């Protein structure tokens with residue numbers, strides 16, 4: 001028993017101290033790039049080819065939609081002015097005009113073909129998963145994410161930070177509902193392949209700046225990939241209504257240099273691989289801890 005307690009204490013200390021150290025180290029010199037900004041609109045900065053494609057497609061669609069709207073508006077205006085009762089007191093009495101009917105069938109079909117030609121290659125690019133440099137499994141739980149690095153045989157949970165924890169982890173109050181205690185860490189300019197799944201209900205792993213969104217369905221593994229080109233911190237949120245705390249399971253990804261990544265991997269292997277997940281969960285369950293604090297913060301937030 002004494003040995004068990006000692007083991008638990010050692011585990012606890014290493015988890016918390018190393019966790020803190022890890023957070024501070026990786027945070028250094030990283031600016032927050034992927035996050036929503038008050039009063040702004042449009043997309044977050046694109047840091048992957050996929051995100052640039054998505055933004056480009058959005059603009060292309062906007063041009064097409066705007067053109068259609070203007071043409072339809074023009075036609076309505078023309079009919080209203082030219083064919084009102086005063087301008088056209090004796091309306092024609094014919095019905096059906098084949099050339100027009102052919103036109104209003106063929107033109108929309110052509111528009112859809114153009115839209116398909118623009119969008120399908122982008123969809124296929126997202127869905128055809130390349131050979132990755134880094135492999136991660138992201139599992140959505142009610143209500144936090146777990147990240148597993150199968151190549152290094154460790155995994156860890158990522159919980160949202162309560163308001164009073166943000167500064168301690170190097171974030172500001174603006175990052176409330178976005179920042180998490182631990183983060184997924186990936187190296188810059190490397191292809192990251194993520195298998196997404198759900199442990200209980202359907203969740204969705206999304207980071208807008210990477211242009212990725214993938215549902216995590218229990219019992220299935222879905223893939224997504226991205227190659228981040230800029231170092232920094234990027235936020236996302238679960239994007240599938242997954243229960244009462246759906247809004248409180250954000251995603252934090254830190255894109256770092258290869259050296260920082262290697263260092264993080266060796267620290268993380270020591271931190272997480274040494275202490276099995278079940279033990280960590282026990283520590284979390286027994287201590288006056290993080291999750292407790294978060295649950296309190298979440299309940300308070302919901303009441304406000």
Ligand SMILES: [Cu+2]
Pocket residue numbers: 140141202203204238239240241242246249
């Ligand atoms: Cu969720």
